[in-house]
Amino acid sequence: xxxxxxxxxxxxxxxxxxxxxxxxxxxxxxxxxxxxxxxxxxxxxxxxxxxxxxxxxxxxxxxxxxxxxxxxxxxxxxxxxxxxxxxxxxxxxxxxxxxxxxxxxxxxxxxxxxxxxxxxxxxxxxxxxxxxxxxxxxxxxxxxxxxxxxxxxxxxxxxxxxxxxxxxxxxxxxxxxxxxxxxxxxxxxxxxxxxxxxxxxxxxxxxxxxxxxxxxxxxxxxxxxxxxxxxxxxxxxxxxxxxxxxxxxxxxxxxxxxxxxxxxxxxxxxxxxxx
Numbered sequence: 001x002x003x004x005x006x007x008x009x010x011x012x013x014x015x016x017x018x019x020x021x022x023x024x025x026x027x028x029x030x031x032x033x034x035x036x037x038x039x040x041x042x043x044x045x046x047x048x049x050x051x052x053x054x055x056x057x058x059x060x061x062x063x064x065x066x067x068x069x070x071x072x073x074x075x076x077x078x079x080x081x082x083x084x085x086x087x088x089x090x091x092x093x094x095x096x097x098x099x100x101x102x103x104x105x106x107x108x109x110x111x112x113x114x115x116x117x118x119x120x121x122x123x124x125x126x127x128x129x130x131x132x133x134x135x136x137x138x139x140x141x142x143x144x145x146x147x148x149x150x151x152x153x154x155x156x157x158x159x160x161x162x163x164x165x166x167x168x169x170x171x172x173x174x175x176x177x178x179x180x181x182x183x184x185x186x187x188x189x190x191x192x193x194x195x196x197x198x199x200x201x202x203x204x205x206x207x208x209x210x211x212x213x214x215x216x217x218x219x220x221x222x223x224x225x226x227x228x229x230x231x232x233x234x235x236x237x238x239x240x241x242x243x244x245x246x247x248x249x250x251x252x253x254x255x256x257x258x259x260x261x262x263x264x265x266x267x268x269x270x271x272x273x274x275x
Contacts, residue, residue, distance in 0.1 A: 024053035026054060028253065033112075036062045036063075036119040040068065043118060047252050051116075113164065115165045126178070139182065194209065211252055214243070215242040239272070
């Protein structure tokens with residue numbers, strides 16, 4: 001790959017720098033997209049930006065931070081030229097706000113073709129030190145928030161007999177890591193929810209899948225986790241590095257596109273942690 005740096009030993013050859021950014025190929029031409037928790041520097045914003053670069057006709061992003069939301073909308077417009085970009089405040093732990101978001105998206109986007117459930121909350125806490133509040137908050141945003149968004153969105157998609165929902169899971173739903181019991185349990189729940197809800201939605205022509213990243217470095221993750229832990233996790237990956245957030249978003253774009261028309265109920269690992 002272009003500009004790639006190789007580390008070679010007697011036992012391994014690993015790609016340690018990210019490949020060149022992939023240009024859009026109109027995978028989402030004519031589609032409308034809604035992305036939750038998309039005003040930061042992480043996977044959500046990258047997915048929203050990629051959707052615009054992939055030719056979506058209209059886009060709405062949500063977040064809980066007004067200033068960051070306005071900046072993200074302006075940024076996407078400036079970078080891609082897409083003017084049908086809208087922002088809507090939403091805390092996915094609040095059912096009323098979820099309903100407002102879905103109704104606003106249905107109205108401004110003239111129907112939502114793709115929903116990306118990106119909202120989640122993590123942190124590092126040992127089980128013996130974890131309060132009920134810490135456990136419940138992570139569950140409420142990461143798992144129940146995904147449920148609320150899906151429950152609110154499905155009636156519209158099912159009525160149209162079309163639509164795609166993509167959930168953001170994690171390899172922690174499969175494997176163990178210290179001080180991540182709440183987050184891992186929530187992400188395992190997202191995986192199970194994806195599989196079960198997909199069977200119900202398939203009867204109405206709607207597909208539901210999930211991506212399962214390992215480590216995708218961005219500013220929020222750096223604040224939420226220690227540098228030592230992040231370095232250790234990155235070193236365990238096959239390429240010896242963390243993923244770029246856009247590498248995760250690229251897989252979301254595939255799942256959102258018609259190229260994945262026969263896939264539903266799948267949890268796609270974007271990592272070597274399932275190898």
